[in-house]
Structure formats: C-alpha cells, structure tokens
Amino acid sequence: MAPLLFRLPRRRNGDGAMSTPGTVVFTDQESDDQLALLDILDHVLNQGVVIRGTLIISLAGVDLVYVGMDVILTSIETAMRHIHPPLTK
Amino acid sequence: MPILLYCVVENTDSLLPPLGVAGTGVTQLEGGGLTVLFSRAPSAEVWTRAPLQQAAKEFHRVLNDIFKSRAVVPFRFPTIMQTDEEVASHLNSRAHAYRAWLDEFKDDAQMEALISYSNQPPSSASTGAAYLEEKKKRQDDLERVASSLRNSAASSLRGWRERTVQPGLRCFALVPRGSVAQFNALITHATVPDHFAVRISGPWPVTEFLDSRGV
Numbered sequence: 341m342a343p344l345l346f347r348l349p350r351r352r353n354g355d356g357a358m359s360t361p362g363t364v365v366f367t368d369q370e371s372d373d374q375l376a377l378l379d380i381l382d383h384v385l386n387q388g389v390v391i392r393g394t395l396i397i398s399l400a401g402v403d404l405v406y407v408g409m410d411v412i413l414t415s416i417e418t419a420m421r422h423i424h425p426p427l428t429k
Numbered sequence: 430m431p432i433l434l435y436c437v438v439e440n441t442d443s444l445l446p447p448l449g450v451a452g453t454g455v456t457q458l459e460g461g462g463l464t465v466l467f468s469r470a471p472s473a474e475v476w477t478r479a480p481l482q483q484a485a486k487e488f489h490r491v492l493n494d495i496f497k498s499r500a501v502v503p504f505r506f507p508t509i510m511q512t513d514e515e516v517a518s519h520l521n522s523r524a525h526a527y528r529a530w531l532d533e534f535k536d537d538a539q540m541e542a543l544i545s546y547s548n549q550p551p552s553s554a555s556t557g558a559a560y561l562e563e564k565k566k567r568q569d570d571l572e573r574v575a576s577s578l579r580n581s582a583a584s585s586l587r588g589w590r591e592r593t594v595q596p597g598l599r600c601f602a603l604v605p606r607g608s609v610a611q612f613n614a615l616i617t618h619a620t621v622p623d624h625f626a627v628r629i630s631g632p633w634p635v636t637e638f639l640d641s642r643g644v
Binding site: 361362363364365366367369375376377379380381383384385386387388389390391 | 503
C-alpha cells in the first residue's frame with residue numbers, strides 16, 4: 341500500500357516575523373505565508389471526523405481499491421521510518 | 430464515482446461554495462435531518478495527486494466559506510466514499526452524533542494558540558536522568574505559559590484544551606463567535622517569557638471539542 345505523502349514546508353529559524361520572543365502574534369488564515377499554510381494543513385489533515393471508508397487511487401490508469409481502510413497521510417520522514425524500520429539487536 | 434466529503438451542516442439555505450477542491454463542484458445530500466456537502470470526480474486522484482498541499486488549501490477554503498455562516502462538522506481530508514448511498518447510509522447512522530455536535534457548538538468557534546520556544550538552546554544534559562528532568566522542566570514552562578494565556582482570556586472562554594505537539598504546546602480555546610474579538614484582545618495581555626513565542630490562529634470550526642465516541 342502506497343501512503344499518500346507530502347512534505348511540510350520547513351520553518352525558518354531566527355525570522356522575527358515567524359517567531360517573535362515574548363509576544364503574542366496572530367496569523368491570518370487568508371494569507372499565503374508559511375505559517376498560515378502550516379495551520380491549514382494541520383487542521384484539514386489532523387483534525388475533523390475520521391471515518392472508515394473505501395479509497396480508490398488511480399495510478400497510471402489502474403484503480404487500486406482499498407476497502408475499509410483509514411486514509412493515512414504522513415510526512416516523508418515518518419513514512420521512511422515505517423518502510424525502513426531501524427534494525428534491532 | 431468517488432465522493433470527497435467536506436462537512437455536515439444543519440441546513441444550506443445560503444448558497445453553496447461555487448467550487449470545491451481541484452475545481453470540482455460542491456453539492457449536497459440530505460439525510461437524518463442534516464446535510465452533507467461533497468464533491469464528485471471521475472477519480473479520487475483528482476483530489477489526492479500532488480501537490481497535495483494545494484488540495485488541502487482548497488479544502489480549507491471550502492470549509493471556511495461555509496463556516497463563516499454556520500456551524501460545521503468537518504471531515505478530515507481526504508475522506509472519500511464511492512456512492513451516494515454510502516454517504517446517505519453514513520449520515521443516517523451518525524445523525525444523532527452530528528446533530529448533537531452541531532447543536533452544542535452552533536454559536537462557537539475554535540481559537541488556537543501555539544506556544545513554542547523562540548530559540549531553544551540545545552540540551553546540556555549529560556545523563557539520561559538529566560535529559561528527562563530538562564524535558565520535564567521545558568514542559569512545565571510551556572504549561573505555565575498556557576496557564577497565563579488561559580487566565581488572560583478566561584472571560585471569553587467556553588472551554589480549553591491543550592495538546593503537546595512537536596514545536597511545543599497547542600492550546601485550543603472554545604469561544605463564542607461573538608467573543609472572538611474579545612478573546613484576541615484579552616490574550617495579548619498574557620505574560621509570555623522572552624524565550625517563548627505564542628502564535629494565535631482562528632477562528633476555526635470546532636473540532637478539538639468533538640467527542641469521537643459518537644462516530
């Protein structure tokens with residue numbers, strides 16, 4: 341089963357507009373900046389009702405049917421950990 | 430034909446958003462006294478192919494457009510079903526829970542505060558025990574900031590929850606829609622130590638306060 345993958349935009353460090361020490365800042369959902377995108381992605385991908393359903397993904401014109409599965413969305417790093425688990429002694 | 434679910438609402442007497450994700454139309458189906466909003470497409474790949482971030486943004490736009498005028502119970506993206514019958518069956522079987530949530534939160538919004546370290550110094554711990562103590566201290570510091578935020582905004586709150594996340598601590602505030610401006614004004618008075626940053630976002634549809642047992 342191929343998980344749906346996406347890469348989250350990286351935060352920039354030391355950017356006063358993104359991380360202002362000792363203050364409360366507000367982000368605007370309507371803007372296109374990275375912070376707004378992070379919030380939006382967290383909401384639509386991590387919050388809301390989850391129900392089991394049937395997902396059909398078409399790859400190269402072939403429908404792959406997954407019955408009764410929960411849709412999995414993960415970061416590339418998390419997916420790689422599952423694909424290549426660390427060796428245990 | 431695959432169906433991408435957006436949300437459940439009580440009624441749609443206002444116009445539906447003209448466009449859904451990837452340019453698909455938004456339509457509705459009624460059942461159990463409620464309405465579910467969704468899009469259809471020849472293939473689910475229309476919504477799930479890269480870049481997925483764009484699809485997620487468009488999904489948010491649809492939800493936000495609807496949420497501006499009414500309470501919604503959003504589905505997580507992407508929640509996909511195959512037939513109208515499947516959608517109707519789900520709606521009828523879960524109508525009681527959805528209706529309870531929509532009634533309870535019909536006048537509410539969710540505001541969020543992300544508390545994180547501005548410039549977190551690297552760990553100076555030389556032992557495992559010292560590392561755990563350092564980690565606990567950082568968590569305690571985050572929770573103190575959260576407590577300051579909560580106390581500052583207390584008069585505007587109907588509920589408050591917290592969740593540890595990778596950058597720090599995310600706080601969820603249940604706020605009446607009419608009190609969002611008051612919440613924003615109050616929370617700026619919270620005490621935030623210099624090495625912390627607080628970022629407020631919202632209003633969002635209420636999700637963190639939904640009891641998942643009903644679905």
